[in-house]
Amino acid sequence: MSYFDQYLKANEAYVALHGTAHLPLPPRMRVAILTCMDSRLHVAQALGLALGDAHILRNAGGRVTEDMIRSLAISQQLMGTREIVVLHHTDCGAERLTNEGFAKQLNDTLGVDVGEMDFLPFSDIVKSVKEDIAKLKASPLIPDDIIISGAIYDVDTGKMNPVSYP
Template identity: 50%
Template sequence: MAVVQEFLKANDTYASTFHKGNLAMPPARHVAVLVCMDARIDPARALGLEEGDAHVIRNAGGRAADALRSLVISEQLLGTTEIVVIHHTDCGMLTFSNEDLHSKVKQELHADADHIDFLPFKDVEQSVRDDVTLLRNSPLIPQ
């Protein structure tokens, strides 16, 4: 079975037993969690979250610059008042540079991605500090 078909079947089962449709759109715990998209991490399980508790925003490396649009919507329209930034050890973002990926895209896709900062990092703790600083200094994120 193709992955999409598996997902559709699983969603049918999930939807048929889903009884939390009355949850409010704003997250109950008024928090947005920014975390890496790494498939090995289950943020809900790791943080003890249930449906409706938080906005979980995922991208490569859990980078704040990529998440600003979602964070502004979360805070300005949906009532979150806290942001938690989570990066992790053994992250794929530690394994390449912008130059590496720009070259790979050119070679394999014959496309130019030189204008994209893929936001890799060499130090996990520093990347968290950098992202927290970005959010604290952003005029789009209330303090």
């Protein structure tokens, strides 16, 4: 059973609250937040953001990838963002996998050989935040004047703990 019909019904209630105000395309706070796809992390609520405040970019592990840098370049150059927050979280699924083990699982279950694909697993969450900040700072598509911060969100308490860099 799909939840899609339930989503459509819930959306009707949301539309009534949303109103018809046209929000501007650039995010009001000029910030992009790079974080994990984990369903336990409601970024807007956790950071006190309203609709239209920030770009929120998500992927497995909240890792900096080529596609995230592409999105951040668009966010900055076309939408005027001037700040990036790298937000990882405790109890992340990316801490539980290895490239080799997950590649084997995909081969066993789907019959697909992913070769040397990097799923960006990590075992040290603080180190992963610092690595991602370093990737952003090293990218020629991220200007030097962009403010980059990092933090770890605790999924048990909701608290966001800053990570100092370097």
